[in-house]
Amino acid sequence: MSKNRLEAFSDGVLAIIITIMVLELKRPEHPAFSALAGMLPVLLSYVMSFIYVGIYWNNHHHMFHAVKCVNGNVLWANLHLLFWLSLFPFATAWIGESHLAPAPIAAYGAVLLMAAIAYYLLQCAILADRSNVLLAEALGKDWKGKASPIFYLAAIPLAYVNAWIALGLYGAVAAIWLIPDRRIERTLGVSERDDGHDR
Amino acid sequence: MSKNRLEAFSDGVLAIIITIMVLELKRPEHPAFSALAGMLPVLLSYVMSFIYVGIYWNNHHHMFHAVKCVNGNVLWANLHLLFWLSLFPFATAWIGESHLAPAPIAAYGAVLLMAAIAYYLLQCAILADRSNVLLAEALGKDWKGKASPIFYLAAIPLAYVNAWIALGLYGAVAAIWLIPDRRIERTLGVSERDDGHDR
Amino acid sequence: MSKNRLEAFSDGVLAIIITIMVLELKRPEHPAFSALAGMLPVLLSYVMSFIYVGIYWNNHHHMFHAVKCVNGNVLWANLHLLFWLSLFPFATAWIGESHLAPAPIAAYGAVLLMAAIAYYLLQCAILADRSNVLLAEALGKDWKGKASPIFYLAAIPLAYVNAWIALGLYGAVAAIWLIPDRRIERTLGVSERDDGHDR
Amino acid sequence: MSKNRLEAFSDGVLAIIITIMVLELKRPEHPAFSALAGMLPVLLSYVMSFIYVGIYWNNHHHMFHAVKCVNGNVLWANLHLLFWLSLFPFATAWIGESHLAPAPIAAYGAVLLMAAIAYYLLQCAILADRSNVLLAEALGKDWKGKASPIFYLAAIPLAYVNAWIALGLYGAVAAIWLIPDRRIERTLGVSERDDGHDR
Numbered sequence: 001m002s003k004n005r006l007e008a009f010s011d012g013v014l015a016i017i018i019t020i021m022v023l024e025l026k027r028p029e030h031p032a033f034s035a036l037a038g039m040l041p042v043l044l045s046y047v048m049s050f051i052y053v054g055i056y057w058n059n060h061h062h063m064f065h066a067v068k069c070v071n072g073n074v075l076w077a078n079l080h081l082l083f084w085l086s087l088f089p090f091a092t093a094w095i096g097e098s099h100l101a102p103a104p105i106a107a108y109g110a111v112l113l114m115a116a117i118a119y120y121l122l123q124c125a126i127l128a129d130r131s132n133v134l135l136a137e138a139l140g141k142d143w144k145g146k147a148s149p150i151f152y153l154a155a156i157p158l159a160y161v162n163a164w165i166a167l168g169l170y171g172a173v174a175a176i177w178l179i180p181d182r183r184i185e186r187t188l189g190v191s192e193r194d195d196g197h198d199r
Numbered sequence: 200m201s202k203n204r205l206e207a208f209s210d211g212v213l214a215i216i217i218t219i220m221v222l223e224l225k226r227p228e229h230p231a232f233s234a235l236a237g238m239l240p241v242l243l244s245y246v247m248s249f250i251y252v253g254i255y256w257n258n259h260h261h262m263f264h265a266v267k268c269v270n271g272n273v274l275w276a277n278l279h280l281l282f283w284l285s286l287f288p289f290a291t292a293w294i295g296e297s298h299l300a301p302a303p304i305a306a307y308g309a310v311l312l313m314a315a316i317a318y319y320l321l322q323c324a325i326l327a328d329r330s331n332v333l334l335a336e337a338l339g340k341d342w343k344g345k346a347s348p349i350f351y352l353a354a355i356p357l358a359y360v361n362a363w364i365a366l367g368l369y370g371a372v373a374a375i376w377l378i379p380d381r382r383i384e385r386t387l388g389v390s391e392r393d394d395g396h397d398r
Numbered sequence: 399m400s401k402n403r404l405e406a407f408s409d410g411v412l413a414i415i416i417t418i419m420v421l422e423l424k425r426p427e428h429p430a431f432s433a434l435a436g437m438l439p440v441l442l443s444y445v446m447s448f449i450y451v452g453i454y455w456n457n458h459h460h461m462f463h464a465v466k467c468v469n470g471n472v473l474w475a476n477l478h479l480l481f482w483l484s485l486f487p488f489a490t491a492w493i494g495e496s497h498l499a500p501a502p503i504a505a506y507g508a509v510l511l512m513a514a515i516a517y518y519l520l521q522c523a524i525l526a527d528r529s530n531v532l533l534a535e536a537l538g539k540d541w542k543g544k545a546s547p548i549f550y551l552a553a554i555p556l557a558y559v560n561a562w563i564a565l566g567l568y569g570a571v572a573a574i575w576l577i578p579d580r581r582i583e584r585t586l587g588v589s590e591r592d593d594g595h596d597r
Numbered sequence: 598m599s600k601n602r603l604e605a606f607s608d609g610v611l612a613i614i615i616t617i618m619v620l621e622l623k624r625p626e627h628p629a630f631s632a633l634a635g636m637l638p639v640l641l642s643y644v645m646s647f648i649y650v651g652i653y654w655n656n657h658h659h660m661f662h663a664v665k666c667v668n669g670n671v672l673w674a675n676l677h678l679l680f681w682l683s684l685f686p687f688a689t690a691w692i693g694e695s696h697l698a699p700a701p702i703a704a705y706g707a708v709l710l711m712a713a714i715a716y717y718l719l720q721c722a723i724l725a726d727r728s729n730v731l732l733a734e735a736l737g738k739d740w741k742g743k744a745s746p747i748f749y750l751a752a753i754p755l756a757y758v759n760a761w762i763a764l765g766l767y768g769a770v771a772a773i774w775l776i777p778d779r780r781i782e783r784t785l786g787v788s789e790r791d792d793g794h795d796r
Contacts, residue, residue, distance in 0.1 A: 005206060005260050007602060012214030012410075015609030020222060022683050023617060027691045031698030050683070054676040061602050061672070075260070076377070079253040086217070086249070090224050098230030107232070178673070204405060204459050211413030211609075219421060274459070275576070278452040285420050285448070293425045300429030403604060403658050410612030418620060473658070474775070477651040484619050484647070492624045499628030 003070045006078060010060060013082045017089060018053040021046055024093040042096035045108075048170060049092040055177040056085060056115070066135035067126055077125040081118040087111045105159040105166050112170065113152040120145060148173050202269045205277060209259060212281045216288060217252040220245055223292040241295035244307075247369060248291040254376040255284060255314070265334035266325055276324040280317040286310045304358040304365050311369065312351040319344060347372050401468045404476060408458060411480045415487060416451040419444055422491040440494035443506075446568060447490040453575040454483055454513070464533035465524055475523040479516040485509045503557040503564050510568065511550040518543060546571050600667045603675060607657060610679045614686060615650040618643055621690040639693035642705075645767060646689040652774040653682060653712070663732035664723055674722040678715040684708045702756040702763050709767065710749040717742060745770050 025046060028035030036043075060081075067074075091111045094104040123145070126132050151173045159166035224245060227234030235242075259280075266273075290310045293303040322344070325331050350372045358365035423444060426433030434441075458479075465472075489509045492502040521543070524530050549571045557564035622643060625632030633640075657678075664671075688708045691701040720742070723729050748770045756763035 002264075005210060008207060008605060009210045009214055009256060009260075011602060011606045012211055012609055013218050015606055016215055016218040016613055018679070019610050019613040019617065019683055020218065022687050023222065023620065025687050027687070027694055031691070031695035032700045033704070035700075036704070047680075050676075050680055054673075057606060058669075058672055058676075061606075065599075072257075075257055076253075079249075079257075082217070083246075083249055086221050090221050090226070094226045094230070097226055101230035103231045103234075107235070201463075204409060207406060208409045208413055208455060208459075211410055212417055215414055215417040219417065222421065271456075274456055275452075278448075278456075281416075282445075282448055285417055288420050289423050289425070293429070296425055297429035302430045302433075306431070306434070400662075403608060406605060407608045407612055407654060407658075410609055411616055414613055414616040418616065421620065470655075473655055474651075477647075477655075480615070481644075481647055484616055487619055488622050488624070492628070495624055496628035501629045501632075505630070505633070 003064055003067055006070055006075060007064055010078060010082065011057070014053060014057045014060070014085065017085055018050060018057075021049055021089045021092055024089060024096065041100060044167075045092050045095040048167075048174065049088050051174050051178070052112070053085065053088060055174060056081075056119070059119070059177070063123065063126070063135065066132065068131045069129050071125075071129060073125045073128070074122070077118070077122040081115065081122050084111060084115040084118050088115075100163040102160040102163060102166075105163050106156045109152050109156040109159065109166060109170065112173075113149055113156070116145070116149045116152065120149075144176055147176070202263055202266055205269055205274060206263055209277060209281065210256070213252060213256045213259070213284065216284055217249060217256075220248055220288045220291055223288060223295065240299060244291045244294040247366075247373065248287050250373050250377070251311070252284065252287060254373065255280075255318070258318070258376070262322065262325070262334065265331065267330045267333070268328050270324075270328060272324045272327070273321070276317070276321040280314065280321050283310060283314040283317050287314075299362040301359040301362060304362050305355045308351045308355040308358065308365060308369065311372075312348055312355070315344070315348045315351065319348075343375055346375070401462055401465055404468055404473060405462055408476060408480065409455070412451060412455045412458070412483065415483055416448060416455075419447055419487045419490055422487060422494065439498060443490050443493040446565075446572065447486050449572050449576070450510070451483065451486060453572065454479075454517070457517070457575070461521065461524070461533065464530065466529045467527050469523075469527060471523045471526070472520070475516070475520040479513065479520050482509060482513040482516050486513075498561040500558040500561060500564075503561050504554045507550045507554040507557065507564060507568065510571075511547055511554070514543070514547045514550065518547075542574055545574070600661055600664055603667055603672060604661055607675060607679065608654070611650060611654045611657070611682065614682055615647060615654070618646055618686045618689055621686060621693065638697060642689050642692040645764075645771065646685050648771050648775070649709070650682065650685060652771065653678075653716070656716070656774070660720065660723070660732065663729065665728045666726050668722075668726060670722045670725070671719070674715070674719040678712065678719050681708060681712040681715050685712075697760040699757040699760060699763075702760050703753045706749050706753040706756065706763060706767065709770075710746055710753070713742070713746045713749060717746075741773055744773070 025039075025042060028039055088111065091104070091108040095108055098104045123135075123142075127136050151169050155166040155169040158169070224238075224241060227238055287310065290303070290307040294307055297303045322334075322341075326335050350368050354365040354368040357368070423437075423440060426437055486509065489502070489506040493506055496502045521533075521540075525534050549567050553564040553567040556567065622636075622639060625636055685708065688701070688705040692705055695701045720732075720739075724733050748766050752763040752766040755766070
């Protein structure tokens with residue numbers, strides 16, 4: 001089965017997730033810049049979620065670039081990932097509304113954790129098909145994918161100690177991922193360059 | 200007429216339907232996990248609708264994979280299906296807001312029923328074109344498509360007896376469909392694998 | 399310039415317009431079917447707008463099928479059309495909220511009129527390029543395109559006489575358009591069928 | 598790496614940004630045309646933002662038409678641009694709600710400025726790849742790209758002098774850009790016309 005529609009549908013869902021979060025940004029009541037200062041936690045959680053969805057899109061893009069075949073399991077593993085990502089606007093808005101209370105920050109970490117697990121399961125579903133051997137090579141040790149859930153797991157209880165520690169951990173993981181998955185780019189580099197001309 | 204834009208438009212609409220439901224998830228008033236417990240019916244109806252839209256996308260994807268030609272009737276039958284699916288966020292939010300009252304649960308079943316009928320009509324519109332004979336073979340007896348409306352029809356009055364019986368029936372149908380349409384995958388398997396390389 | 403991205407962008411905007419209207423459907427306060435009866439004008443205006451956006455997508459799809467070249471004027475004429483279509487959710491919600499008051503129904507007619515004019519301008523921009531001669535043939539006399547604005551113009555003042563006359567006129571135009579543009583399908587029929595296999 | 602998914606994702610995000618702004622258009626309380634007059638600043642800011650997003654889509658479309666290769670830096674520079682564009686609905690709604698108060702108008706200018714800078718950075722990221730030499734030729738002196746930020750910078754303090762001066766400057770820049778980037782169209786013209794037939 002071709003991967004085109006799966007990519008198109010995922011792009012659509014990710015584009016909507018990344019964009020509708022702005023609908024939750026309530027405008028300040030007073031039309032003054034000082035009012036924007038009170039919105040700082042809301043804006044920061046918006047920026048962080050934007051970056052996280054961007055990272056997921058980026059990695060999804062890279063991963064499927066190396067995929068040849070898509071089967072029913074991959075379709076459902078992909079929808080499972082999209083489900084957890086679809087909760088980002090909810091978790092983001094909850095943080096923004098609750099002035100750094102611990103529960104919303106822990107809930108955000110739980111959504112991040114579930115999304116990371118879903119991404120890992122999607123990767124497994126893809127690798128289960130032997131025709132996708134190129135991706136297995138490109139992924140190599142995948143230390144980022146293994147380290148991120150540990151950070152999230154640590155951040156969830158730490159949210160009850162101090163909100164900023166948890167938020168700092170989420171930010172640190174985002175920073176690690178911001179560097180795109182050059183492994184795949186490197187492994188596939190030559191063939192893609194030719195591929196680009198065919199399209 | 201080519202099927203590309205019909206697929207792209209349907210993917211867009213389905214991606215939006217599946218994602219905007221999250222906008223109806225109101226954040227709990229108290230920033231505590233205990234408040235999330237009170238959201239359980241809301242979250243469950245969100246999960247169920249997410250799965251249902253995922254099933255429709257999945258089946259739509261599989262069905263159009265076997266389609267060669269698209270005519271005006273197919274375009275309108277497809278829009279008719281999208282219309283009923285577009286009411287999912289409305290029906291889902293109504294269930295979530297009304298604490299398991301019977302009317303919203305029956306209304307949800309009615310929307311599911313109409314979507315199932317619309318899907319059947321779309322299938323008929325496609326099969327009316329003789330060039331799509333491959334799909335007819337792949338569908339075979341289609342017992343799932345025939346059984347689902349019976350379940351929905353039964354669930355609508357049962358919602359007035361007990362909300363959980365109706366919800367259980369909706370969940371049971373979803374579970375039946377979660378297994379992707381391997382018939383089509385099997386029938387088309389060999390040609391698709393070759394097809395994938397051409398794209 | 400290729401028409402692919404213009405089609406993709408238009409599909410995206412139309413998919414969003416057709417879907418976000420459901421966000422304006424407020425759930426009834428009482429969880430009972432009798433409460434849905436009070437929603438009837440809201441639901442009817444939703445159905446009509448869904449059909450209208452579907453018609454525009456359908457005609458847009460057919461028209462661009464016959465287009466070979468896209469230039470800057472076509473891009474802007476297309477955005478102009480999308481602008482007026484983007485006001486459909488606003489006009490629809492206003493009708494739904496105001497219990498058949500004349501002004502919202504007239505405003506809806508004005509949006510329909512402007513969208514029809516924008517569609518005509520888009521058609522002109524496409525036909526100005528001589529390479530799109532196939533579309534000119536396919537369009538022929540285009541009596542539907544010429545009759546629709548007259549109906550809308552008549553409906554706007556009639557909304558102040560009786561809401562149902564204006565709504566009936568809008569419905570009548572929709573019914574005329576529901577029959578897809580078979581002219582284009584016929585003229586292009588043979589080449590498209592071959593074309594479909596190449597994709 | 599191919600540019601297809603980057604274009605598809607950007608189209609999706611831009612389509613959503615341009616469309617969800619309509620959700621912020623609150624319907625007037627009285628169902629009369631006189632009530633629409635009070636909405637004039639809201640409607641005007643909607644029109645201006647629609648045009649601005651349209652300009653960005655148009656230029657993005659033209660720029661990527663001349664792009665051969667996409668790397669990680671381009672992906673992130675593109676997401677950075679989409680981030681600032683995603684704040685358009687927020688800034689637009691703030692202007693609409695605050696009756697021409699200076700702070701929202703200055704904030705709108707700041708978002709325009711950041712988007713212009715992000716677009717410039719994206720252009721740099723693309724030109725850093727030597728295979729995109731065609732774009733460098735097509736861009737030439739790029740006086741529009743250099744003049745726009747100066748206008749925005751001037752408009753931000755002027756918003757505190759008189760709202761209409763700032764809005765006039767935003768409108769003037771939009772008018773400059775409304776003329777599509779014919780440079781790229783001209784440079785690529787011949788090859789694209791052939792290209793169009795291959796697709």
